[in-house]
Amino acid sequence: MFEAHHHARMLADATRLTAFHDAMAEVIADGDRVLDAGTGTGILAAMASQLTAGTVVAVEYLEDTASFAEQALRASDLDRVEVVQGNAVQVDIGTPPDVVVSETIGSLGPEENIVGLTHALRQRYPGIRAFIPSRLRVLAEPVVSPEADALRASVMGAFTREQPGGMSFASVLPQAEHALGSQIITAKLTGATSAGPARPLVEYDLGATSEADFSRTLSFGDSPANAVHLYFEAPLSAAVTLSSHRTAAFTHWGHSYIVRPPHASTVTIGYRSADRRFTCRWERTAESDQPPTGRHGLDREV
Template sequence: MLPFEVQHHATMVGDRSRLEAYQAALRAVVRDGDRVVDAGTGTGVLISYAAALTRGAVYGIEYFPAAAALADRMVRAAGMSNALILNENVFHASVDAPDVVVTETIGALGPEENIVELTHNFLQRHPSVRRLIPSKLSIYAVPVRSDVVETVTERFLRSFSAASHDRFSYDAIMDDLRYHVGRHLFTTDLSQAAVLGEETLLVAYDLGRTENSAFDATVRVPPGGANAVHLFFRCQLADDVLLESRLSAPPNHWRHSFVAIPPGFDTLHVHYRRARFVFTWSDSGNGG
């Protein structure tokens, strides 16, 4: 049996901003009598919100057996007679005529948990779906400066320097290591960072309609002292409900993702395929 990742789920259910946003979206979208599906239900908290809004059936689909078993115990203990937990793969599960689909399969930058492919697949097989939560997902980039970036990257580099001995010194490849640090996605608290440029839209997904999440994008960093590119997602949960991981958004468990800018480079290339981001850098020659 696959293990229940209790730490991961504890972090998510402890994220009040996330839960309040989804609860507000469900209140705005679900009508009494609607049949609701939560794709990737975990321990069932979103299903508990939906079950209180409709007398229609609500289904929580969960791939991991241990999580599905716990969700089933939760809905039974709560006396939610209209809730059913299905231990199935969302890509193959079928539900009779659902009206609303909700999912929180959102990765650190948005698409890494296959939310794009999952929602497209499910809606293709369930044309009765009237509303999807979230309906849109976009990824943005913005140059920033933060002392936290310097602390994180220097700690990373010191790990190599500490292994130097005699004539074997990592100082010989330090420039290369700094470049490779810039290919790594870090996640931490950057709430005190200074924004030093405009937001760049990297990709916009129309969930349920966009079939493939793969994309390539370029971010030009203007002169001005930025030491990182902050990458964040923006989700449209309902007409007036957004969920974001940008610096100014309410704190959430996704925190803030960034890629450090290597010395001498000013252009970030973002390549995304099959739930994996690849970051590379180049120099535009324009003094960035």
């Protein structure tokens, strides 16, 4: 099934499309053969075809989506774009490409397998001159966020409230806090302020990096942070970097964050490509192993 709603959101994301357009204009030379790996509606392939007299190969593995792109490109008279249905890693595209553009960037970066995809393409076509994006970093910034406080108040309020039927969650409130802290929330962080420098979690050199998995433990000690903003930076070219940081132009990727439980001072953030998921696990240290009170405590009025 062609996911019209999903693709419409991406087409409405002018920040994303302008960034890719400007980067392609910088990187693609006239005559280049371009591979758009994961073409979706074909929008990036269409843009690329305006920048080169060479062929643009638009590869999409979903049958209905490839067919949608094919029809749209033909109706737009973009005949130098060749749509190929199949997995960009394996499908035969004839002559090797000079430039690969791939917008297979997940909510936090690697979840759509951009690392494995670009690495496999580099192995198959060693002569590729450039990948757009060329790198992908995931970072974590401690923040003080009213959005995180409001979310926590509403979630913990639900578990604290007296329930019809007499069931009480009082004994499992710490578990609820911990579970909330392990979930990645996507929203708009308009009111957040920085509570310390951003820390890099991982950086991929696309095409060269073979392994997307990582695990990193961050310590927050007595930081006032009530949340950690997780975001990516993707340099698309020398001049253009796409970012999902809360202060960058807003994109359809939104702003991701995790809520810090009141007693927690370290968090381990990891990514596993086998299940294409991030995991976040908060822990308390001996010094912070006290009843939750004060600024982030359960007794706090929000």
